[in-house]
Amino acid sequence: MNIDAIRLYSVSRRYGAGDGLVTALDEVSLAFPRGTFTAVMGPSGSGKSTLLQCAAGLDRPTSGSVTVGGTELTKLSETKLTLLRRERIGFVFQAFNLLPSLTAEQNVALPLRLAGRRPARARVREVLEQVGLGDRARHRPTELSGGQQQRVALARALITRPEVLFGDEPTGALDSRTGREVLSLLRAMVDDDRRTIVMVTHDPVAAAYADRVVFLVDGRVDGEMAGAGAGDIAARMTELEAAPC
Known part of the structure; x- marks a missing residue:
């Protein structure tokens, strides 16, 4: 039986109460099969980041269920949820979030050290090689370009061999050239390692690297495209942003 890497069923996330109630996600059901690359797009305020946070166990839905590899997150205690995120989920953000006083290899090893595990130096070097930074292991963030720093962040996310x-x-x-290099790395992780990737982006060029693009509007899924080019994705986004509220 092929269990999806992530599955959201009827997920809603609401904030506030009364007149201040905001519905960030509204009955969203989505499946992310193993070994696929999905981009999530939508106008500002459509619920993209909330979707990612709920799917990754960073935020709890108000209702509905989220499962990662068959484990339902909504039923886990905070302690077990923290352990699951640490061991089975990797994160890469726009901000690199590297510790400036640590070298590249020390930043990469940090998730294991925080989990009380002694990182194997060979494993740290392996993931740095995987992102093309085997010769930068002893460099600190200030000695690296923005693209290299994001590669270190990517290696740090991969050190625990996350499912997603x-x-x-x-x-x-x-910049666009460095961005393409990072996106090519993500694409290769899906094609070569059968990694599952879910990426929130506003950039149609970035989204075109994915197998499919899921569009959100006002907290609801508003269709998806598979194997689309940047031009078609941009045209769809223009339609969504021009639609009356």
Whole structure:
């Protein structure tokens, strides 16, 4: 039986109460099969980041269920949820979030050290090689370009061999050429390693690297595209942003 890497069933997330009630997600049901690359897009305020946070166990839905590899997150205690995120989920954000006083290899090893595990130096070097930074292991963030720093962040996310890698605008702070290099790395992780990647982005060029693009509007799924090019994705986004509220 092929269990989806992530499955959301009728997930809603509401904030506030009364007149201040905001519905960020509204009955969203989605499946993310193993070994696929999905981009999530939508106008500002459509619920993209909330979807990612609920799917990754960073935020709890108000209602509905989220499962990662068959484990339902909504029933886990905070302690067990923290352990699951640490061991089975990787994160890459627009901000690199590297510790400036640590070298690249020390930043990469940090998730294992925080989990009380002694990182094997060979494993740390392996993931740095995987992102093309084997010769930068002893460099600190200030000695690396923005693209190299994001690669270190990517290696740090991979050190625990996560089932799912979540990216929140992972190329948002990079120039177009460096962004393409990082996106090519993500694409290769899906094609070569059968990694599952879910990426929130506003960039149609970035989304075109994914197998499919899921569109959100006002907290609801508003269709998806598979194997689409950047031009078609941009046209769809223009339609969504021009639609009356």
